[in-house]
Amino acid sequence: MSTAIVTGQPVPGSSLEGDLRALGFDVRLAPDQADAxxxxxxVPGDQRVAVVDAGFVGHVHALRLGLTDPRFHASAIPGAVAVLPSARQALNRAVQETGSVPDAVAKSLEAAGTDVHRPELGELVAAVPADPQTRNEARQALAAVDDEAIRLRTAVKARDGFFTTYCISPYSRYLARWCARRGLTPNQVTTASLLTALIAAGCAATGTRPGFVAAGVLLLFSFVLDCTDGQLARYSLQYSTLGAWLDATFDRAKEYAYYAGLALGAVHANGDDVWALALGAMVLQTCRHVVDFSFNEANHDATANTSPTAALSDKLDSVGWTVWVRRMIVLPIGERWALIAILTALTTPRITFWVLIVGCALAACYTTAGRVLRSLTRKAHRTDRAAQALADLADSGPLAQALARVARSPLPAPVIAAVGGVAVVAVSGLTDFGGPWPIVAAAVYCVTSALAVSRPLKGTLDWLVPPVFRASEYLTILLLAARADVNGALPAAFGLVAAVAYHHYDTVYRIRGGTGAPPHWLVRAIGGHEGRTLVVTLVAALFTKTDFSLALTVLAVAVALVVLAESIRFWVSAGAPAVHDEGEPA
Known part of the structure; x- marks a missing residue:
């Protein structure tokens, strides 16, 4: 329950009380400061509290934006201010010091150091008229603007992909409103999207042409629901800790489950084994995301954060058609899922994976090259926070952490990380399965990984270190499973990489939420990237090919159980951030 205290003398004919009740507030009238x-x-200390001027004239959606957004400790619009329980004491002090006028209370909160969010209202009206004439003018302006149309329009992401903007959002926003009016929550729509994608994966796994067609259609419908859940959250301001976790992880779960369904379908259709391609597509897509995450975290709060490359990018954005071309080149989720759905329905899983891998590889080259150029031409000074975020994304285990305390690298961090990564990947792919050389290469990789993180990651290209680690670990698992050349090895490797990738995505969204990386015990329990790589090479050398497949399965299950248990515990706890991450452009 939330409480709104309406201060000042009531205005005849005002709909303010009804509007506040419609937004879920228990309204209390306070004609003077003592009453306020x-x-x-x-008001109980665990409730949201709003202080609203009785003379307020404005749209209901303006009140919704200013008083009900759960992401901000304090927020304000002209004539109204609201705080969460975390800022309640600051509100009490502000009322005692300045009285009960909302605008003065908001200024007092800011002066005392409380961040007060002031939403962009645009055409929406929010005012406290001083006399009957200005009140009449405000009411005329209120009647001239359809706040529901604005609410519906702003439910759509400001920056989105071409496919989503022109093929999904024109109607998914109405689906979001339909869901809101029937009391459905974003989390319920997100879950429906996941279930639809899993059914699509099941259809693909049948290996029949009708199954492939149904899979493509259901995958597109899953994406429609995926857009709808975010639009519903923005439409009704239903942001939550659990929603942040679901939204952040289900997209990857849906896509990678669909890859597995396609791989099973290929086997059932004609015995075609495309598990290596499925795993390769997952590795490539995950590494692309890590490049994005690392670059953004490295430059999140960097000073002098400009470059000629960024200026050129901004100049290109001023030319309308180049914006869409550049967004399509990177193959965002909307274009990617549409491509997968069409190819699934019309071709074979092998063709689908090859086209996907080539498209994602070109997109990865384009984005990574652009970010490298930006980094080289940018004279930025990275903060300790950015260096810590990169260290957390590196996912260094106890071996690398111990070695990093006693050794220092003479080479730049990305170079030494790449040397070890190339060594372990090349040896795993070029030597016979079961030999000792991958173990030697993995031991070298442990040392180079430690050297790469032995200093704070503040260098120009140090944001490349986490993506290099991800590619090294994932590709080593893939190549060893492929070299085993036994039934079950590649599916088991797919499961292990999926479990580890989930851990890495979970780390990213914790950092984005401002709560830091997962606890140290979790990283130690699952070995860190270098520890897992060493263990997989040891298992490949010591076990038979059949036992190797079984061992990978056991590792996958163990990592998944530990990571999921801790992740679920965190995201449903009160300590998780109430955020709504926009994620990659759809």
């Missing part, structure tokens, strides 16, 4: 202080004192 007394009303504030009776």
């Amino acid at each position: 202080a007394a009303a504030l004192a009776t």
Whole structure:
């Protein structure tokens, strides 16, 4: 329950009380300052509290934006201010010091150091008229603007992909409104999207042409629901800790489950084994995302954060058609899923994976090259926070951490990381399965990984270190499973990489939420990237090919159980951030 304290003398004919109740507030009237202080004192400390001027004239959606957004400790619009329980004491002090006028209370909160969010209202009206004439003018302006149309329009992401903007959002926003009016939550729509994608994966796994066609159609419908859940969250401001976790992880779960369904379907259709391609597509897509995450975290709060390359990018953005071309080149989720759905329905899983891998590889080259150029031409100074975020993304285990305390690298961090990564990947792919050389290469990789993180990652290209580690670990698992050349090895490797990738995505979204990386015990328990790589090479050398497949399966299950248990514990706890991450452009 939330409480709104309406201060000042009531205005005849005002709909303010009804509007506040429609937004879920328990309304209390406080004609003078003493009444306001007394009303504030009776509100339980665990409730959201709003102080609203009785003379307020404005749209309901303006009140919704200013008073009900759960992402901000304090927020304000002209004539109204609201705080969460975390800022309640600051509100009490502000009312005592400045009285009960909302605008003065908001200024007092800011002066005392409380961040007060002021939403962009655009055409929406929010005012406290001083006389009957200005009140009449405000009401005329109120009647001239359809706040529902604005609410519907702003439910769509400001920056989105071409496919989503022109093929999905024109109707998915209405689906979001339909869901809101029937009391459905974004989390329920997100879950429906996941279930639809899993059914699509099941259809693909049948290996029949009708199954492939149904899979493509269902995958597109899953994407429609995926867009709808975010639009529903923005439409109704239903942001939550659990929603942040679901939204952040289900997209990857849906896509990678669909890859597995396609791989099974290929086997059932004509015995075609495309598990290596499925795993390769997952590795490539995950590494692309890590490049994005690392670059963004490295430059999140860097000073002097400009470059000629960025200036050129901004100049290109001023030319309308180049914006869409550049967004399509990177093959965002909307274009990618549409491509997968069409190819699934019309071709074979092998063709689907090859086209996907080539497209994602070209997109990865384009984005990575652009970010490298930006980094080289940018005279930025990275902060300790950015260096810590990169260290957390590196996912260094106890071996690398111990060695990093006693050794220092004479080479730049990305170079030494790449040397070890290339060594272990090349040896795993070029030597016979079961030999000792991958173990030697993995031991070298442990040393180079430690050297790469032995200093704070503040160098120009140090954001490349986490992607190099991800590619090294994932590709080593893939190549060893492929070299085993036994039934079950590649599916088991797919499961292991999926479990580890989930851990890495979970790390990213914790950092984005401002809560830091997963606990140290979790990283130690699952070995860190260098520890897992060494273990997989040891298992490949010590076990038979059949036992190797079984061992990979056991590792996959163990990592998944530990990581999921801790992730679920965190994201449903009160300590998780109430955020709504926009994720990659759809």
